[in-house]
Amino acid sequence: MIESHLRIPEKPLQADTTEINLLHLCPEKDFDDILVLASQLCNTTVAAIIGVTNGIPWIKSVFGTEEKETLLNPCFWKPVMEQERILGIEDLKKDPDFQSLQSKFTFYAGVPLISAFQKVGVLYVADEKPGDLNDNQRVALDILSRQILNQIDYQKQHNELLKVQKKLQERYRELEKFSSVVSHDIKSPLANIISLTELLQEENKDSLNADTVQYLDFLIQSSYSLRNYVDGILTFYRSEKILDKAKEDVELQKFFKSIADLYQVNSNVEISYPLIGTLQKVNKAAMAQIFMNLISNALKYNSKPFRKVEISFSETERHYYFEVLDNGNGIPAEDFDKIFDLFTTLDSNDRDGNPGTGIGLATVKKLLDHLGGTITVESELHKGSNFKFKIKRM
Structure with a gap:
């Protein structure tokens, strides 16, 4: 034995x-x-x-x-x-x-x-x-x-x-539903506040004193800021649905032209981008959201008379690389690590005087994390910023 x-x-x-x-x-x-x-x-x-x-x-x-x-x-x-x-x-x-x-x-x-x-x-x-x-x-x-x-x-x-993952997904769906309902309930009366305030200001512009006009301007500005904040929250939580979109091949010139046309309606905006190249099997919707957020950020936080955004592209066998370079206001070096945190804002307003929401760049990082990518920033105050990121190839 x-x-x-x-x-x-x-x-x-x-x-x-x-x-x-x-x-x-x-x-x-x-x-x-x-x-x-x-x-x-x-x-x-x-x-x-x-x-x-x-x-x-x-x-x-x-x-x-x-x-x-x-x-x-x-x-x-x-x-x-x-x-x-x-x-x-x-x-x-x-x-x-x-x-x-x-x-x-x-x-x-x-x-x-x-x-x-x-x-x-x-x-x-x-x-x-x-x-x-x-x-x-x-x-x-x-x-x-x-x-x-x-x-x-x-x-x-x-x-x-x-x-645990299933429970987290259920919690997230509940949170997404809650944020959608709350945001909708806020946006509806908020739209009424904005329209009625603007109407009040227009119809009584000759009879209102300077202080009252300023108060109404503050009310309108705050209402628009709140609306942007609510829209940002909705975009952040809806980004999960974007990640479920099917992957497809993307021709860069056509892709970037459709995005650039949204922002180049102003004569003081110039957006340059790659004219050749194709991305194989990528989430086009997620990529579009990433670039729209980065370009929008670059243009909003740019007080110069002429605003420029330059997009560059390169690739290796394993990754696609992009850079979004602008001539904007720049970001202090001590803030590089926190600008991608949700609801974190810098002590600066955009070119229209509105404060940031701290959601746009957080949404970018969230999407890139799910795409197997990373993002960094290089910036110099009053000269501009360069956001560099990569995503994995299929």
Whole structure:
């Protein structure tokens, strides 16, 4: 008889009594290679993993035989489970416990599978001819059993991660719905405030004193700032839906022209971009949102009479690289690390005197994170900024 003691845990072991045996967590294919190795290393024709739940055996995975029912016989797995060690029979026909067993197998050796102090099953090898395991083969069988247990632990953690991910997605959908409803409920009366205030100001412009006119201007300006803030929140949370869009090839010249035309309606704006190049299998909607946010930011925070934005492109086998260079107001070096944080704003207003929302660049970073990209900024006050980012190629 083959025996090789395993390391005994400090906590007492017990047979698996859980409703779902941990072996059920893993697909059978995850163990195929392990069984092939077990058979080759132990020089046997058969290898198998048998799960045992509440004393009832079931086949998890088998290599080398169609005679599966025999492998479920308690003679094969029960002694191994009970003794918690590598255990085997060199010649079953000489063992009285196996004489009544109608089987072509003559030799077997098994090792218990113990996960989280629960005996979940047995890994064993078998053959039609008598045999034995040398010390190296016993060690190999023990190592392979630990690989099975590692796979179980990995799958368990993976399943837990999927549960957490599902809960986070549900929470996010609730938050998205909440933000959409609240934003809509704010925008509707806000539009009324803006229109009525502008109407009041226009119809009474000859009868209002200077202070009242200034107050109304402040009210209109604050209302527009709040509207921009609400729009930014909606864009940020809707960006998750953009990421679900199908990937497609994008011709750069056509793509950038459609975006530049939105901003070049003013004669004091010039946007240059690549005229050649094609992006393969990218999320066009996400890319458009990224560039619109960066260009809009570059133009808003630029107090110069003539505003310029220059977009450049390069590529490697693994990434697409872009730069968005402007001649705007610039960003202080100490603020480089925080401009991409949600709701973080700098102490400066745009060219129309409106404060920033701290949402536009946060949306850019969020989209790039999901696209496997990164973004950095180089800037000099009163000279301009250069936003550099990359995304992974498919």
